[in-house]
Amino acid sequence: MIVKSQNENTDRQKEELTELLQWLCTAPNISSYRINTLVGTTEEILSEMKRKFKNISGASIELCPYLPDVIIVRNINVKDLDLTRRSLEVVIDVHCAESVLRGAHIFAPGVMGMLTGITLNDKVSIYADLENNCRKGFQKAFNSDKKLFIGNGIVKMTRSDLFGENLNPSGVAVEVYSNISGCILIEPNFLPEGSCLLQNLPSIICTHVLNPIPGECVLDMCAAPGNKTTHIAALMRNEGTLVAIDKTPSKIKQLQTNGAKFKTKVSIYQADSTKILDDTISTQSERLISDGPPFRSESFDKILLDAPCSALGKRPQLCNKSSEKVIKSFVPLQRKLLRNAVHLLKVNGKLVYSTCTITQAENEGMVAWFLTKFKCMRLCKAELHVGGSGWPTEGLCDTDLEKLQRFGPNSNVDSVGFFIALFVKQFSVDTT
Numbered sequence: 001m002i003v004k005s006q007n008e009n010t011d012r013q014k015e016e017l018t019e020l021l022q023w024l025c026t027a028p029n030i031s032s033y034r035i036n037t038l039v040g041t042t043e044e045i046l047s048e049m050k051r052k053f054k055n056i057s058g059a060s061i062e063l064c065p066y067l068p069d070v071i072i073v074r075n076i077n078v079k080d081l082d083l084t085r086r087s088l089e090v091v092i093d094v095h096c097a098e099s100v101l102r103g104a105h106i107f108a109p110g111v112m113g114m115l116t117g118i119t120l121n122d123k124v125s126i127y128a129d130l131e132n133n134c135r136k137g138f139q140k141a142f143n144s145d146k147k148l149f150i151g152n153g154i155v156k157m158t159r160s161d162l163f164g165e166n167l168n169p170s171g172v173a174v175e176v177y178s179n180i181s182g183c184i185l186i187e188p189n190f191l192p193e194g195s196c197l198l199q200n201l202p203s204i205i206c207t208h209v210l211n212p213i214p215g216e217c218v219l220d221m222c223a224a225p226g227n228k229t230t231h232i233a234a235l236m237r238n239e240g241t242l243v244a245i246d247k248t249p250s251k252i253k254q255l256q257t258n259g260a261k262f263k264t265k266v267s268i269y270q271a272d273s274t275k276i277l278d279d280t281i282s283t284q285s286e287r288l289i290s291d292g293p294p295f296r297s298e299s300f301d302k303i304l305l306d307a308p309c310s311a312l313g314k315r316p317q318l319c320n321k322s323s324e325k326v327i328k329s330f331v332p333l334q335r336k337l338l339r340n341a342v343h344l345l346k347v348n349g350k351l352v353y354s355t356c357t358i359t360q361a362e363n364e365g366m367v368a369w370f371l372t373k374f375k376c377m378r379l380c381k382a383e384l385h386v387g388g389s390g391w392p393t394e395g396l397c398d399t400d401l402e403k404l405q406r407f408g409p410n411s412n413v414d415s416v417g418f419f420i421a422l423f424v425k426q427f428s429v430d431t432t
């Protein structure tokens with residue numbers, strides 16, 4: 001047994017934290033596109049993408065070796081890009097900069113400052129204002145040590161389009177032709193609508209871990225905007241019952257729009273998933289799943305709980321001002337949702353719990369609590385296991401940690417921070 005001194009442990013933890021923070025600041029080296037197999041094959045879309053983008057030098061577009069419905073586009077080597085800094089500059093906000101580093105153009109609301117005199121089609125350098133100090137409409141060179149060079153682009157909207165009085169501008173303000181991450185965005189407008197979705201790899205993996213099959217009865221408890229719901233429907237070939245719930249009224253509209261766009265057969269309800277169980281409904285009652293929530297106990301074969309979380313796994317993250325209070329606020333809600341999921345799941349049914357965050361409390365800590373609280377739930381290793389192991393946590397042994405999938409700096413998948421746990425229900429809750 002190797003006993004490490006406390007100092008050694010602390011130093012190692014500090015190194016790991018630095019590595020994690022550096023990783024979070026950078027964009028992934030790949031973009032992943034999920035093909036909607038309800039409307040086309042991955043091979044068809046791949047050849048269409050290759051044909052369309054044969055002129056982008058250095059672009060590599062290929063099938064994902066372990067996911068049949070995914071196309072991977074690699075970032076271009078930045079050495080091959082024009083990243084020469086220009087005297088004309090445009091300053092953008094942090095969120096806009098994060099999108100540019102994932103291949104987006106600059107849309108009007110993201111522009112904070114633009115030098116006076118810049119005209120249409122001028123080539124400009126793009127800077128992010130990391131501290132949110134640049135006043136909207138700023139017209140001089142922005143001097144700040146928290147200003148980060150992001151890339152170069154061509155101006156498509158001038159100051160008068162962007163900052164004139166009573167304007168609410170929309171549309172592309174600067175077309176970006178190079179960015180420091182080398183990410184190229186393939187806007188799949190040339191493909192039939194709903195045939196393909198830009199989606200982070202762990203999110204795609206998450207639905208494959210759930211592995212819904214045609215004919216099953218599946219619940220997506222926190223579904224909006226529907227990126228995983230539409231994937232579940234594709235894997236079920238639209239056969240069976242798929243129920244998608246979300247609490248937020250404004251997001252329900254997005255869920256409905258995306259459901260329709262992706263030709264998804266799904267029943268969508270606006271509800272609080274901590275309150276969709278009614279364990280007083282007897283099996284003899286006439287109430288059906290198609291009547292909507294509340295549902296009786298043991299109604300579903302498979303449940304996805306893609307939980308509301310602190311979302312700290314986003315990449316790149318140039319700045320994050322979430323308070324500790326907000327970050328810690330998700331654990332009680334996640335526990336309530338998990339509690340309901342257990343009751344709603346049939347015996348031998350599968351539950352996938354996922355988050356797009358990195359905190360131990362919302363990930364391994366949640367799994368440890370769950371296993372202690374619900375003896376009927378067994379943690380399983382998914383057949384598709386490409387993430388790294390979980391972090392050492394009280395209540396979880398090494399074998400448990402190996403069953404978890406944590407996506408971070410040391411996993412084989414270069415994507416966002418994410419966490420997946422798969423459980424099987426062995427017996428009814430009442431008998432625990």
Ligand SMILES: C[S@@+](CC[C@H](N)C(=O)[O-])C[C@H]1O[C@@H](n2cnc3c(N)ncnc32)[C@H](O)[C@@H]1O
Nearest residue numbers: 222223225226227228246247248272273306308
């Ligand atoms: C991580 S997002 C889900 C993303 C979605 N699964 C996807 O892949 O597109 C979490 C969602 O949970 C919803 N939510 C938060 N609290 C909820 C609750 N009590 N019941 C149902 N939905 C809730 C939020 O509105 C948000 O849309």
